[in-house]
Amino acid sequence: MFRNITASVSPPAGSRPREGDLYRVVTTFGKTFELRYGYYDDIDRNGEPDIIYPDFTKTPVYAEKGEPFVTMMQDACERFKGEGKRTTDTTCSECRYFKRGEEWFGICTCPKNKQADSQP
Numbered sequence: 001m002f003r004n005i006t007a008s009v010s011p012p013a014g015s016r017p018r019e020g021d022l023y024r025v026v027t028t029f030g031k032t033f034e035l036r037y038g039y040y041d042d043i044d045r046n047g048e049p050d051i052i053y054p055d056f057t058k059t060p061v062y063a064e065k066g067e068p069f070v071t072m073m074q075d076a077c078e079r080f081k082g083e084g085k086r087t088t089d090t091t092c093s094e095c096r097y098f099k100r101g102e103e104w105f106g107i108c109t110c111p112k113n114k115q116a117d118s119q120p
């Protein structure tokens, strides 16, 4: 499952973001992503919109050498390696294979998660 972001930016009153507004264009590990404000779930629509990150579990994107992109708030996979055991609350950001990029983006450096037909 993809986790909601709980640490979105809080802009000054009067310039509150609206759904669809551009937050930032981020280039990291050779790929460019457009981050816009929105809602992960309809139940969140009573509050301010969040910065929406891609769901890489649904639509994988790979860096040049085949490492899959992940986000810091993405649920850890079965190959998680970190302090303690993986639980339902464990995220990629706690994993030794996580390499952070810009904003909340990162790549997974686990050799077993690498795209099969990528260059070494």
Ligand code: SF4
Pocket: 070, 075, 076, 077, 078, 079, 080, 081, 091, 092, 095, 096, 097, 098, 107, 108, 109, 110, 113
């Ligand atoms: S960083 Fe990679 S190996 Fe670690 S939990 Fe995330 S996807 Fe799994």
